Amino acid sequence: MSGEAKTRVPKQGASRFDVERHARSLRCSDIARAARLADLEHAIAHLVTRGAQSPADVDAGMLEDYVWNLENTGFTVETVEQRLAAVSTYFAWFIRTNKPARGQEALVNPVRGVRVAHSSSCPACKANTNDTTLKGQCAIRDGRLSAWQPSAFELSLTASSANTRAAYRRDVELFAEWLLEAGDDAAPNRVTKEDVRAYLAHLHDRGATSRTVARRIAALRRYFGWAIRRNMASIDPTEAMHTPKTKGRLPRPLDEQTVTTLVTTEDPDAPTWRRARDRAALEILYGSGLRVSEVCSLELQSMSSDKTTLRVMGKGSKERIVPLSSPATAAITHWLTLRNEVANETSGNALLLSSRGKPVGRRDVARLLDEACERAGIVGGTHPHALRHSFATHLMDNGADTRSIQELLGHSDAATTQRYTHVSKERLRLAYTETHPRA
Structure with missing residues (x-):
């Protein structure tokens, strides 16, 4: 090629x-x-x-x-x-x-x-896979780009979370499609280092960040290692490929007053069950610092019998116990009294449900947060992960130690938690420069 x-x-x-x-x-x-x-x-x-x-x-x-x-x-x-x-x-x-x-x-x-x-909303594509993949195993969907076997590659990533597996699969599919548009017979055993370099140049021209490029390289490196083991390729075209250094982005937390306004705002025109569900979701996001995927995967039995903790399945299938704030406990309790208004045979044991009775998805949570931001007057809105950032930063600002925050967030690497230390230091620097007469 x-x-x-x-x-x-x-x-x-x-x-x-x-x-x-x-x-x-x-x-x-x-x-x-x-x-x-x-x-x-x-x-x-x-x-x-x-x-x-x-x-x-x-x-x-x-x-x-x-x-x-x-x-x-x-x-x-x-x-x-x-x-x-x-x-x-x-x-x-x-x-x-x-x-x-x-x-x-x-x-x-x-x-x-x-x-x-064929639509991505077909029953087979949306079938429950018990977190094996984000989407179901559909013969038509999995038959596309058959020479690359993206479905088999995704299923091979057993040590990664469903989100990571889906992201790696999509990265490989985008590379294969880029080769298809080049007009050549795209197949794993025909890819060269020059092809990968040209693809990375294409990403750069599109304005892709160093973080995006680094992940694409990681996905392709993982894929070709797998392809070589299955005799689908003879060389790894990403070998010795330079991975760009990613810039560490500091979290952008909301201040305590803004978060309080955001979490407690309600839509007076919404049904009672929706107001209760939205309040419960927002209280959990901020009160326990969960990832949006963790909130979506919560089940009825995730909450302890005394309603003070949640059992959460995090990245890499790592389980942890997180405390529930008093407002979150009250919000969940209220929601559970109204859950049957939307529950049906498709609901299963999911804690939070959509209007159709299905477990809430990431887009459902993002949508309810956007609506809450609009009611709270937050210009430009925010995203679910910002509440997790705010949870950690406020703990740090109020004296919590890094190790405790690491456990609450479910970070396997303490360096990830250290970012919140930097945020607090920046706040200290800002307070110093704004208040000290000789700063």
Whole structure:
């Protein structure tokens, strides 16, 4: 395989579709904007070859042909849905910014009638795997990129958490798809060091952070080690590959008053059960410092009989006991009196449930936190992990020792917990410079 492998996406027609102006309208990070722009340009290149000279020429048939082409080439279910979503967002923007003249028919988003051959929401993809994988084992989904056997690789990562396994699998799939777009016969035994270097250069051009690049290298190194053991590859193209040094990012905790306002705010228009569930989720996130994945995996039997502690399954299937704050205990107790209003046969023993009675997911928690931030007037919002950062930082600020905080957070490495010491030192420095007359 050539070391010059790179995505060969012709940009002809992009100016006629006003792609750059659409890209400027997207409210997202520069990295996400570059990714969406690349997805859109890839679709437009295909549409132009089918005779589309402008957005108004595109119909559902052209897009169905594009989706079929992606699926037939072997792109993953996630990539097909992601690219179709980018196209849908583009046409929604185009319709908003190009109002029809009087007497003309209103434009309709051509993506509306397009269906993918296989969706990531199929029952097999969403089946419960008891934390073996984040998604179920689906023959259609796992059949994509068959030469790379991503499903078998994911299942081989037995010592890693489900989130890590899913992330590594996705990293390998993205690399394989990048090779596919180069037009070569992409297979593990044909990959060279030049291909990997070209891919890393591609990531750099996209604006990927050193942390992202380091994880991609780690995933590929893990994959090719596995592929060599299975005789799927003869060399490891990542051998002696330099991993960029990642910059340690200090946590950005919220102050105590802001957290109190955030956790206690309620939506007066929401059903009583939802207000109770949201309050319980927020109290657990901050009161016990759990990861969002740990909150989502809590079960009814996770809480002790005296309702003072939670048994949590953390990263790497490591179990720990964390205390419950008094407000969290009260919030959970109140929620349990209303849980049956949404519980059904799909609920199982999950502690927190969605409106459909299923265990809450990461997006459910992120959504309820976004709504709470809006009610609390927190500009720019925050994310679930910020409450975990706040939990640890407030403990440190109030005199807790590092070892105790490490146990509460479930960190296997004390160096990870030391970040909160740095945050507290920064606060001390700020207090000193703002108050000392000779600072």
